[in-house]
C-alpha cells in the first residue's frame with residue numbers, strides 16, 4: 010500500500026470572494042463570501058448566529074428555515090450571495106431586546122412544543138411565515154402548514170397546539186408574525202429572561 | 205407551606221433559551237476550529253488495495269490527511285467491545301480508520317483536516333482509494349447461511365449464541381391441546397435524531413489538558429475512552445455534552461472513530477478541531493437497529509392460556525458488535541411482556557452482516573419482542589375465535605403476584621423480576637379509552653359506507669432504570685442559588701426542569717433558584733449514561749438523596765443557630781423556619797454561609813462566618829471530624845435491579861379498499877411509569893415515542909440492496925413522519941409507584957415506541973383479514989397481499 014502519510018500542506022487560500030450586503034434582523038451586514046457558501050453556513054459560521062440549525066442540508070427537514078423578505082426559505086438550499094440586498098429574519102430576531110419571547114415562541118413554551126430544541130428555530134420561523142400568510146387557520150391547515158418541518162422528539166402535538174395559540178395571540182397583538190416582538194412600555198417585566 | 209413540585213406540570217426552564225436560538229449544540233461551538241471530513245467506504249465489503257493522496261494535497265485550505273498507517277500504535281488497536289458477555293465467542297469491533305478492509309458502506313478510511321468543511325470535502329473528493337470488492341453479506345438469513353463471511357476468521361458469521369429457559373417449553377408445547385408456529389420479521393430502522401453526531405476538541409498546550417465537547421449520551425465514558433486511547437491521565441481530559449439535538453439511543457454508542465480521532469488531531473496540531481457529521485454520513489456511519497427474523501412456536505389451552513412458548517431468532521448486528529448482546533438480550537427477556545409464562549425457551553444467534561453496525565435505538569429490542577409476543581396472542585385468539593383482550597387477560601400476571609421473578613437474566617446481568625404493576629387495570633383503562641367494546645358498531649357503520657376499519661392492541665412491560673448507578677451533587681451557594689449536577693447527559697428530556705423540581709421540593713426553595721447541569725465531567729465525573737429510560741430513575745433518585753443530605757445539614761446548622769430542636773424546623777420559601785411560627789427563621793443562604801467557617805470576610809454576608817464573629821466551642825474543631833465545610837452533599841442511587849414500567853396501546857386504522865392506503869384514525873395509550881415527576885414532560889416523551897412507533901410501523905426502513913448499498917440514505921427517501929403522518933393520541937396515565945426507589949418512579953423515555961408495530965399490524969390485520977407477520981408495511985405491500993389473497997380465494 011502506498012500513501013503519503015500525515016502530510017501537512019498549506020497553500021495560500023485563493024478562493025474567489027464576493028461581497029454581500031444584506032439586512033439581518035434589522036441590522037445591515039456586509040461580508041465577503043465564497044460563491045458556494047450556503048446561507049445556512051454564512052449565518053451560522055460567518056455571522057456566528059447559530060440559532061439557525063442544519064438537520065439535513067438537502068431541503069427536507071426545515072431546521073434551517075429563515076424568513077427572506079418575510080417568507081420562509083430553506084437556508085441550506087440558498088447561496089449566501091443570492092440574498093444580496095435582501096432582508097433576512099432569523100430566530101434570533103424574534104424575541105424582544107429584553108428577552109421577552111415572541112408570541113410564537115411563547116406558545117411553543119406553553120404547549121411543550123419542543124424537547125431537544127434542535128428543530129425548534131425552524132418550526133418557529135415556519136410558523137411565523139405560515140401565520141403571516143394565513144392569520145386564521147383551522148386545525149387541518151395548521152397541520153398542513155407545519156408539515157414542511159421534521160421533529161424527531163415531540164410527535165408534533167405540542168407544536169400544532171402552539172401554532173393554534175399563536176394564531177389567536179396575533180389577533181389581539183401589535184406584533185406582526187414575522188417581526189420582532191415589541192414589549193409595551195408597561196409590560197416590561199422580562200419574566201422569561203433566563204440564563 | 206410550599207406546594208410540592210414533584211408531580212406538577214412545571215414549565216421547562218430550558219425552553220426560553222432554546223426558543224430564542226441561544227442553544228449551544230456542538231456545531232455552534234468552536235467557530236475557529238479546523239474541520240474534518242472523512243473518506244468513507246462506498247463498498248459494503250472490500251479490501252483496500254491502494255490509497256493515493258496526491259491530488260488531495262493540492263487543495264486550498266487543507267491542513268492534513270491521516271490514514272491507518274499514520275496513527276500511533278494505540279490508535280491502531282480496534283475500538284472497544286463495550287459490553288463483554290460470556291456468550292460472545294467471536295467479537296469484532298472496528299478500527300478508527302480502516303485497516304486494509306472495509307465491512308460496510310460508510311466505514312471510515314481517511315481523515316481530512318482543513319480550514320473549513322468545504323475544503324475538507326474538496327480533499328475527500330480527490331483522495332483515490334482502490335478497492336478489491338468482496339462478496340457482501342446482507343440480511344440476517346444470508347448471514348446465517350454463511351455462504352460468504354463478513355470476517356474471514358468467522359466463517360459462520362455468528363458472534364454469539366445464547367439460550368435462556370423457564371421450565372420446559374418443548375414438552376409443554378408437545379402436550380398442549382393447541383399448537384401454532386409461524387415467523388415474524390422486523391426490518392431495520394434508526395434513531396435519526398435531528399442533530400447528527402458531532403465532536404469538538406480543544407487541546408490546551410499550556411495546561412496540557414484536553415477539553416472535548418461531544419453530542420453523546422455517555423460523556424463520562426467518552427472521557428475515559430479518550431484518555432485511554434490518547435494515553436492521558438483522566439485528570440487531563442474533560443468531556444462536556446452541551447445541548448444535544450436528540451439521541452434516541454444512537455448517541456449512547458461510543459467512542460465513535462471521530463470521538464478518538466478529533467481530540468488526537470487537536471493535540472497533534474495544537475489547534476481546535478471539530479467534526480460535524482452530515483446527514484448522509486449519519487445514515488451510513490451512525491448505527492441502526494431493529495432487524496430480526498423470529499420463529500415462534502406456541503402451545504395453549506382452550507381459554508388461550510399459553511402453556512409453552514419457544515422462540516428462536518436471528519439478530520443482525522451489522523459489521524461489528526461494539527455494544528455486545530444488549531439488544532437481543534432485551535428482546536429475549538422483554539418479549540414476555542405482562543404475561544405469566546411458565547414454560548419458555550428463547551435462543552438467538554447474533555450475526556455479522558456487511559451493513560452499518562446495530563446498537564440500541566429507543567425501545568432497544570423491545571419493539572421486536574413485543575411484536576413477537578403480541579402477534580402470538582392475536583394468533584391464539586384468532587385460532588380460538590376469542591376476543592383478543594380476553595386472551596390477554598387470562599395470561600396476565602395479577603397485581604398480587606408481583607414482585608414476580610421469572611428466573612431469567614436481564615440486560616444488566618441481574619434478575620428479571622417485575623417489581624409492581626397492574627396489568628388488568630391497564631387493560632380496563634385502555635378498553636375504556638379507545639371504546640374497545642363499541643368498535644364492532646363502528647366497524648359495522650363504516651362497512652355500510654364501504655370503508656374498512658380495524659382495531660388492534662399491544663401490551664408491553666419495559667425494564668427501566670438499569671444500574672449500575674448514577675450520582676447527584678447538590679450545593680447551596682451563599683447567594684442562595686442551588687447548584688445541582690449529575691453526570692449523565694440530556695437530549696431533550698427536560699432534566700434541567702425535572703431535576704430542579706426534585707431538589708426544590710427537598711430544600712423548600714423556588715424551582716427558579718435551582719440550576720441543573722448534566723453531562724459535564726468537570727461538575728460530576730462519575731456516571732453511566734442516558735439510555736434504557738434510566739435518567740429520571742437513576743439521577744432523579746440520586747439528586748433526591750443528595751438534596752436530602754443537604755436538607756439534614758441545613759436543619760442541623762439552623763437548629764444550633766436558632767437553638768430550636770431540628771424536629772421542630774422545616775425548610776420552606778428559602779428559609780429554615782420553626783413549624784407553626786414562620787417568623788422564627790433563618791435564610792437558607794445564611795445557613796450556607798455559616799456552613800463554611802471563614803477567616804476572611806470577602807463580602808458583608810461572609811462576616812457572620814468569620815472566626816471572631818462565630819467563636820463556637822473552644823474545645824471542638826471548627827469543622828467536626830465527620831463534617832465538611834459547605835452546604836452541599838453528593839449521593840448515589842444504585843438499585844439491585846431494574847424497575848418495570850408497563851403500558852398498552854390500542855389503534856384504530858382505516859384501510860382504503862381500493863388503494864390499501866393506511867390511515868391511523870385513533871391512537872390510545874395507557875401508560876404506567878410509577879410516580880410522575882412532571883406530567884407534561886412524561887406526556888411529551890410518550891407522544892414522541894408514539895410518533896417513532898408509527899414511523900417504524902408504516903414509513904421507516906433502511907432499504908439495503910443485495911450489494912449492501914443503502915438505497916434511501918436521505919430524508920427524501922427515508923420517510924420520517926411529518927405532522928401530517930402522526931395521529932393525535934389519547935393518553936391515560938396510571939401511577940403504580942415503584943417500591944424500589946424513594947421517589948417511586950419508573951422510566952418513561954422509550955415506552956411510547958415499543959408497541960407501535962405490534963398494535964398497528966393487529967389493526968391492519970383486523971381491517972383486512974390479511975395476516976400481518978412483517979413490519980413495517982407500506983400500502984403497496986399491503987395491496988399486493990390483498991390481491992394475492994383475493995386471487996387465491998376466487
Ligand code: FES
Nearest residue numbers: 064066068071085
Ligand atoms: S437543513 Fe435545510 S432543510 Fe434540512
Ligand code: FES
Nearest residue numbers: 124128160161162
Ligand atoms: S424538539 Fe427535538 S427534533 Fe424537535
